[in-house]
Amino acid sequence: MMTEISSDVIRGYNDTMILYILKKEPSYGYEISKQIKSISDGKYRIKETTLYSAFTRMEKNGYIESFTQDQDPEGSGKKRTYYRITDSGRRYYREKCDEWSLTKDVIERFIELEGEGEENGND
Amino acid sequence: MMTEISSDVIRGYNDTMILYILKKEPSYGYEISKQIKSISDGKYRIKETTLYSAFTRMEKNGYIESFTQDQDPEGSGKKRTYYRITDSGRRYYREKCDEWSLTKDVIERFIELEGEGEENGND
DNA sequence: TGACATACTTTGACAGTCGTAGTATATTTA
DNA sequence: TAAATATACTACGACTGTCAAAGTATGTCA
Numbered sequence: 001m002m003t004e005i006s007s008d009v010i011r012g013y014n015d016t017m018i019l020y021i022l023k024k025e026p027s028y029g030y031e032i033s034k035q036i037k038s039i040s041d042g043k044y045r046i047k048e049t050t051l052y053s054a055f056t057r058m059e060k061n062g063y064i065e066s067f068t069q070d071q072d073p074e075g076s077g078k079k080r081t082y083y084r085i086t087d088s089g090r091r092y093y094r095e096k097c098d099e100w101s102l103t104k105d106v107i108e109r110f111i112e113l114e115g116e117g118e119e120n121g122n123d
Numbered sequence: 124m125m126t127e128i129s130s131d132v133i134r135g136y137n138d139t140m141i142l143y144i145l146k147k148e149p150s151y152g153y154e155i156s157k158q159i160k161s162i163s164d165g166k167y168r169i170k171e172t173t174l175y176s177a178f179t180r181m182e183k184n185g186y187i188e189s190f191t192q193d194q195d196p197e198g199s200g201k202k203r204t205y206y207r208i209t210d211s212g213r214r215y216y217r218e219k220c221d222e223w224s225l226t227k228d229v230i231e232r233f234i235e236l237e238g239e240g241e242e243n244g245n246d
Numbered sequence: 247t248g249a250c251a252t253a254c255t256t257t258g259a260c261a262g263t264c265g266t267a268g269t270a271t272a273t274t275t276a
Numbered sequence: 277t278a279a280a281t282a283t284a285c286t287a288c289g290a291c292t293g294t295c296a297a298a299g300t301a302t303g304t305c306a
Contacts (some may be wrong), residue, residue, distance in 0.1 A: 006226045013132025020233040040229045098126045106163045112145040
C-alpha cells in the first residue's frame with residue numbers, strides 16, 4: 001500500500017501553496033494546478049474543486065484579486081480568470097509559514113521514524 | 124498576534140498523538156489530554172470533544188480497545204474508561220508517521236522561512 | 247458552602263475537501 | 277470528419293474531523 005499525502009494536513013495549506021505560486025506572478029487555475037504538481041514532483045495534485053473554492057474563499061478574504069486578460073497570441077484554451085496576490089495575502093502567507101514551523105515542531109514530538117534514536121531494540 | 128497551532132494541520136493527527144501516548148501504556152481521556160499538553164510544552168491542548176470523538180472513531184476502526192478499571196487506591200475522580208492500543212493501531216501509527224514525512228516534505232517546498240537560503244535577492 | 251479538578255457525554259454547527267457532473271473551446275489524432 | 281484529449285471553469289451536495297456549548301457526576305480543598 002502506497003503512502004499518500006495526508007489531505008488532513010494539506011487542508012488549509014492548499015491556500016498557502018497557491019499563494020506561494022502567486023507570490024511570483026499572477027496566474028490562473030489550470031496553470032497553478034500544474035505548478036503544484038511539478039513542484040511536488042507529482043506527489044500532490046490539487047483537486048479542481050478544491051482549487052477553485054480556494055480562489056473564491058481567498059478573494060473574499062482579500063488575499064487575492066481576480067482579473068481577466070486576453071490570453072497569449074497562441075491562444076490556448078478558453079478565456080481565463082487570473083489571480084494576483086494582495087499585500088494582505090503576502091502577510092497571510094508569512095503567517096501561515098510561521099504557523100507551519102510551530103505546528104510541525106509540535107507534531108514531530110509525537111512522531112517516530114524508523115532509524116531515529118530508539119537504538120535499543122524496542123518491541 | 125500570537126501564532127497558534129493550526130488545527131487544520133493537526134486535524135487527523137490528533138489520532139496519531141493519542142496513539143503515541145497509548146503505545147507506552149494504556150491510559151484514559153483526562154490523563155492523555157494532560158500528557159499532550161505537557162509533551163507540547165503547553166503549545167497544544169486537545170479539546171475534550173475532539174479527544175473523546177477520537178476515542179469513539181479509533182475504537183470503531185479497531186485501533187484501540189476500551190476497558191474499565193478500578194481506579195487507584197487514591198481514588199481521584201470518577202470511574203474511568205481506559206484505552207489500550209491494538210496491533211492494528213500500532214500499524215496505523217507507523218503509517219501515519221510515514222505519511223507525515225511525505226506530507227511535510229511536500230508542504231515545505233511551498234514554505235519560506237525568514238533567513239533560509241534565498242541569499243541572492245529574488246524579486 | 248462553594249469553587250475547582252477530575253471524567254465524560256450529547257448535540258449541533260462549521261469549514262475545507264472532494265466526488266460527480268456539466269459547460270465550452272481548442273488542439274491533436276484516427 | 278469524428279473522436280479523443282487538453283484546457284478552463286462552475287454547481288451541487290456529501291463527508292469528516294473539529295469544536296463550542298451545555299450538561300452530568302464525583303471528589304478535594306478552603
